[in-house]
Amino acid sequence: MKIHEYQAKELFKKYDIPVPAGGVAWDPPAAVKTAATLGGFPVVVKAQIHAGGRGKGGGVKLAGSLGEVERITGKMLGMTLVTHQTGPEGRRVGKVLVEQGLSIVRELYLGIVPDRSTAKIVVIASQAGGMDIEAVADRTPEKIVKVFINPLDWIRSFHCRQIAYALELPQAAMKQFLNMLPRLYRLFVEYDCSLLEINPLVLTAEDKLVALDAKAGFDDNALFRHPDILEYRDLAEEDPLEIEASKYNLNYINLDGNIGNMVNGAGLAMATMDIIKRAGGEPANFLDVGGGASSEMVENGFRIILSDKKVKGILINIFGGILRCDVLADGVVQAAKKTGITVPVVVRMEGTNVEKGRRILSESGLNLITAVDLKDAAAKVAGLVA
Amino acid sequence: MSIFINAKTRVLVQGITGREGQFHTRQCVTYGTQVVAGVTPGKGGQEMDGIPVFNTVREAVNRTGADCSLIFVPPAFAAEGIMEAADAGIRIVVAITEGIPVLDMMKVKNYLAGKAIRLIGPNCPGIITPGECKVGIMPGPIHKPGGPIGVISRSGTLTYEVVYQLTLQGIGQTTCIGIGGDPVTGTTFIDCLEAFEKDSETRGVVIVGEIGGTAEEETAGFIEKHFSKPVVGFIAGLTAPPGRRMGHAGAIISGKSGTAGAKIHAMKKSGIHVCEDLGLFGEFCAKVFGHA
Numbered sequence: 001m002k003i004h005e006y007q008a009k010e011l012f013k014k015y016d017i018p019v020p021a022g023g024v025a026w027d028p029p030a031a032v033k034t035a036a037t038l039g040g041f042p043v044v045v046k047a048q049i050h051a052g053g054r055g056k057g058g059g060v061k062l063a064g065s066l067g068e069v070e071r072i073t074g075k076m077l078g079m080t081l082v083t084h085q086t087g088p089e090g091r092r093v094g095k096v097l098v099e100q101g102l103s104i105v106r107e108l109y110l111g112i113v114p115d116r117s118t119a120k121i122v123v124i125a126s127q128a129g130g131m132d133i134e135a136v137a138d139r140t141p142e143k144i145v146k147v148f149i150n151p152l153d154w155i156r157s158f159h160c161r162q163i164a165y166a167l168e169l170p171q172a173a174m175k176q177f178l179n180m181l182p183r184l185y186r187l188f189v190e191y192d193c194s195l196l197e198i199n200p201l202v203l204t205a206e207d208k209l210v211a212l213d214a215k216a217g218f219d220d221n222a223l224f225r226h227p228d229i230l231e232y233r234d235l236a237e238e239d240p241l242e243i244e245a246s247k248y249n250l251n252y253i254n255l256d257g258n259i260g261n262m263v264n265g266a267g268l269a270m271a272t273m274d275i276i277k278r279a280g281g282e283p284a285n286f287l288d289v290g291g292g293a294s295s296e297m298v299e300n301g302f303r304i305i306l307s308d309k310k311v312k313g314i315l316i317n318i319f320g321g322i323l324r325c326d327v328l329a330d331g332v333v334q335a336a337k338k339t340g341i342t343v344p345v346v347v348r349m350e351g352t353n354v355e356k357g358r359r360i361l362s363e364s365g366l367n368l369i370t371a372v373d374l375k376d377a378a379a380k381v382a383g384l385v386a
Numbered sequence: 387m388s389i390f391i392n393a394k395t396r397v398l399v400q401g402i403t404g405r406e407g408q409f410h411t412r413q414c415v416t417y418g419t420q421v422v423a424g425v426t427p428g429k430g431g432q433e434m435d436g437i438p439v440f441n442t443v444r445e446a447v448n449r450t451g452a453d454c455s456l457i458f459v460p461p462a463f464a465a466e467g468i469m470e471a472a473d474a475g476i477r478i479v480v481a482i483t484e485g486i487p488v489l490d491m492m493k494v495k496n497y498l499a500g501k502a503i504r505l506i507g508p509n510c511p512g513i514i515t516p517g518e519c520k521v522g523i524m525p526g527p528i529h530k531p532g533g534p535i536g537v538i539s540r541s542g543t544l545t546y547e548v549v550y551q552l553t554l555q556g557i558g559q560t561t562c563i564g565i566g567g568d569p570v571t572g573t574t575f576i577d578c579l580e581a582f583e584k585d586s587e588t589r590g591v592v593i594v595g596e597i598g599g600t601a602e603e604e605t606a607g608f609i610e611k612h613f614s615k616p617v618v619g620f621i622a623g624l625t626a627p628p629g630r631r632m633g634h635a636g637a638i639i640s641g642k643s644g645t646a647g648a649k650i651h652a653m654k655k656s657g658i659h660v661c662e663d664l665g666l667f668g669e670f671c672a673k674v675f676g677h678a
Contacts, residue, residue, distance in 0.1 A: 085629070114488055114489070114492060114569070114570075116569040116570055116599050116636065117599065117600065117601070117604075119491070119492040119495035119496055119570050120492070120496075121492070134641045134642065138642075150496050151489060151492045151493050151496060152493055152496045152497060189489065192487055192488070192489050194488065219487055219488045219489065219635075220631070220635070221461065221485045221486060221487045221488060221635060222487035222488070222489065222490075224461075224462065225462070225487075251633045253627075253630050253632070255625075255627060263543075264543055265541065265542045265543030265544060265633075266541065266542075266567060266596075266632055266633025266634045266637060267539070267540065267541025267542065267543065267544030267545070267567065267594070267596050267622050267633075267634070267637075268541065268542075268543040268544040268547060268622075269632070269633060270544075270596060270597070270622035270623040270625075270626055270632050270633075270637065271544055271547075271620075271622040271623075271664050273623075273625045273626070274622060274623070274624045274625050274646075274664070275663075275664060275665065276625070277624065277625045278662075278663060282625075283625050286626070286630075286632055286633070288633040291523070291542060291543070292406075319543040319546045319547050319550070320525075321511075321523065321524065321525045321542075321543060321546055322523060350547075350550065351525060351528070351546065351550075352525060373665070374547070374664055374665040375665035375666060376665075377665070378663075378665045
């Protein structure tokens with residue numbers, strides 16, 4: 001799960017990690033009110049969307065007066081911000097973060113992520129802050145330092161010193177850093193983060209370290225023990241069909257293509273999307289109804305795909321194991337009767353109770369195209385897009 | 387022959403009294419698996435279909451000689467369950483549970499390091515040696531006993547699809563292992579390949595991978611140097627968008643890492659026969675393994 005920068009900075013404050021003074025605003029008067037409390041100019045206005053690269057897209061602006069804060073905020077709110085992470089359609093800006101401007105001497109990078117192959121927590125730092133860290137890793141890997149920590153243990157002072165010296169911090173900022181990094185690590189562990197990133201962590205003219213930006217991501221599997229993070233969910237950042245699907249615990253992702261699909265199991269669902277592409281179509285979605293789906297879940301999943309205007313045809317691919325084919329067939333028939341099928345639907349079923357499932361579909365009177373196996377299904381999908 | 391489990395494997399089920407635990411225990415018993423015990427804290431002394439239930443794994447092991455554990459414990463408690471099994475001297479732990487927090491699994495993985503235990507999963511369909519022993523939730527009848535092919539996969543139903551196509555071609559399986567779709571899993575492709583290399587009945591291996599992480603790339607490097615039998619590979623997720631979790635917690639392209647294209651490239655470079663059309667998987671394998 002992703003959250004906004006201003007929310008991540010709220011968490012940082014809880015852990016005494018310094019962030020610039022400021023606050024979030026939903027309209028220009030509120031932005032002006034916040035800016036007036038900051039005690040001087042320039043003031044920074046930052047668009048709050050769940051994507052990076054905002055500066056280049058015009059989502060981060062400096063204001064030299066309250067009038068400018070008002071004008072910039074007015075323009076930024078409601079604009080569609082396009083960055084390299086939003087895709088060409090961009091994101092609508094619904095709120096801004098208004099912050100005090102700082103006199104910056106150096107920009108550093110500091111991040112914490114889980115490393116899946118070693119099962120260790122890794123702290124990543126670089127003197128090349130303010131840039132895309134993947135680009136730094138690609139071009140100048142020697143500028144990146146990594147420290148691996150066993151999650152059964154804890155971050156130790158030698159880990160922190162290793163990073164601090166690699167960053168070549170001035171003596172005056174050293175103590176602050178050695179205090180700050182363990183707190184950031186504690187935030188990472190206590191909140192089951194999938195990512196914590198400060199890019200840049202700035203060194204000010206006063207030799208103070210401040211988190212100019214803040215990015216936090218959370219492990220979806222661990223959200224059950226962090227109800228306060230769930231409060232941070234911003235539905236405006238999510239696709240309406242994905243919100244609808246999440247109500248029924250369906251694993252659904254909306255994509256750009258023209259062929260909808262419904263599958264049980266994530267791996268088979270991905271492979272089915274690939275089959276659609278090979279057949280000359282483009283997948284309109286990812287939908288894994290899960291191993292133990294009820295006919296009600298199938299019905300809701302099918303209804304969501306049918307409501308997607310760009311869908312010109314649908315492929316249902318089920319390998320019945322725990323999810324029996326007759327349960328699937330019931331769900332499809334229910335959804336089709338309630339919503340009405342307006343596009344051709346190819347159904348391929350195999351596995352548990354397949355005969356019963358096929359009978360339910362053929363006796364339903366619905367106009368469905370049945371496929372005997374995956375090869376046949378692919379050919380029939382190709383027929384839809386031809 | 388087979389790897390990791392066979393007809394002699396003595397299985398205990400952690401979470402045997404839950405809905406899923408009961409259902410799949412019965413399926414395993416029907417398949418012929420020796421399920422000798424169940425564990426549910428607080429329900430010690432009861433029975434499930436005549437299978438004795440104990441409060442702790444240690445007691446179950448002491449009383450029944452179980453050497454393999456099948457775990458259906460809910461995500462919040464599953465990590466604890468795995469460590470309990472390890473502590474009680476279980477040889478093979480198969481964790482079906484989906485949704486275990488990543489940090490919990492990282493702790494488990496470090497806890498198990500250096501211990502004589504193999505963890506399969508979590509978030510996996512389990513492991514089956516067709517005709518002998520099923521420790522998992524896969525449908526038994528789609529498998530064909532007797533080998534000569536081993537199957538290793540990060541997926542569930544996609545594995546069933548692949549296995550079924552093998553069976554329809556008359557190609558049997560020695561052992562099929564679902565290693566799981568989470569970012570941190572116990573057993574790797576490489577662990578399974580080391581075992582299949584030593585298993586004389588296994589004459590070729592199928593590897594089913596997907597986007598996310600670099601396990602397939604590392605496996606390709608291993609195969610080039612250390613694996614002598616023919617390998618067929620399949621990778622799901624060529625059309626998956628970057629930055630989105632595709633159902634499995636581990637199936638995500640982060641930045642440039644974890645794409646299907648990179649995995650297919652690495653596999654081909656290492657001499658793995660990559661099948662790019664799932665609809666023709668069985669026929670593809672028949673051609674490759676025909677001379678195995």
